[in-house]
């Protein structure tokens with residue numbers, strides 16, 4: 001049945017999406033996805049005007065709480081392109097007709113309940129480009145990294161964002177150039193990526209510091225290169241694209257063994273923490289550390305006291321102004337959304353501040369390249385975006401977020417999974433982490 005519907009590359013793509021999501025309880029199984037694919041290929045659904053929105057409705061109605069819609073999006077993309085339709089049509093779908101009719105009926109019901117609203121605004125997202133003009137390599141854990149191809153992914157992202165035509169701005173979540181970039185080429189590599197980003201026609205691109213940024217250039221230069229609107233050497237800031245929303249960009253390498261002069265108090269504080277919490281000689285190694293203790297590695301960092309106080313004031317003012325807040329930081333802040341060795345050192349202290357208020361609706365991050373999602377004990381969404389660097393040639397990881405008064409809708413391309421995040425109104429909600 002599978003081969004009768006899908007071409008081999010199509011199938012391979014499907015497998016990779018399912019495999020990369022393995023371990024999450026809410027992921028649809030391969031057989032589920034395949035039977036669903038079959039249903040989608042049915043003529044009853046092929047005539048439907050809106051394939052993509054459609055498929056999301058069907059999934060959530062058919063399989064309960066489904067948060068990973070990547071495989072279905074792939075299918076819908078195939079079904080909505082002329083070549084895809086050609087591939088899907090004329091196959092033996094007889095057994096699937098009844099299911100398809102039922103799905104169509106359910107979808108229409110869903111559509112009537114929630115007519116398509118217009119977002120307040122939308123913004124582009126991309127992370128961990130880690131470009132370098134060097135041959136492909138592997139991470140410390142052996143995951144392939146495609147340094148040159150990263151700039152091609154960015155080119156396609158900017159092109160897609162421009163074609164979208166209605167994105168107010170874009171955000172890159174840190175690690176723009178890889179640490180393996182030869183130091184004499186660092187500036188050139190930054191310029192190459194930033195000039196590609198400058199082709200984004202609609203608005204500013206906001207940045208934050210990642211560890212790989214700090215392997216390449218000193219803080220001051222990074223703040224200038226990345227147009228980080230800050231005084232002095234601080235790299236945290238906020239911006240408000242719409243009266244209803246405030247974006248808070250945190251510097252996860254505020255207290256860090258990276259980027260500060262050797263005699264700076266933040267270097268001393270970072271080294272003291274690492275020496276206390278990580279017994280390994282190589283402080284980049286989490287070996288022997290257990291659970292969330294694995295975050296005490298040199299390639300992570302923390303938020304200092306001054307920044308924490310700034311965050312608290314900023315959130316207080318946002319709450320008073322009845323704004324909703326989206327926090328952006330290179331480092332993930334919830335253990336449910338990331339593997340432990342990628343977490344912000346003092347994620348617990350930052351979340352304690354966040355949870356004093358009920359204005360924060362979501363925290364976005366990069367760094368943990370495979371991506372992830374959780375909802376914390378106070379109903380705040382934590383979303384880690386998939387990295388560009390790990391996209392094999394021809395594949396992509398970028399997207400955009402539609403912002404509504406009561407939810408965010410992340411529309412990912414290819415390896416970047418799509419996600420809907422409904423806001424919960426206060427800190428009274430029970431925990432329901434998806435991981």
Ligand SMILES: Nc1ccn([C@@H]2O[C@H](COP(=O)(O)OP(=O)(O)OC[C@H](O)CO)[C@@H](O)[C@H]2O)c(=O)n1
Nearest residue numbers: 139140211212282284285286299341342367368369
């Ligand atoms: N066990 C390890 C892991 C890493 N290193 C070295 O640390 C540097 C940074 O590692 P890298 O994987 O390049 O960091 P990324 O920011 O790309 O990714 C973050 C991860 O996803 C979080 O796990 C680098 O020099 C590594 O070689 C190490 O020595 N030992």
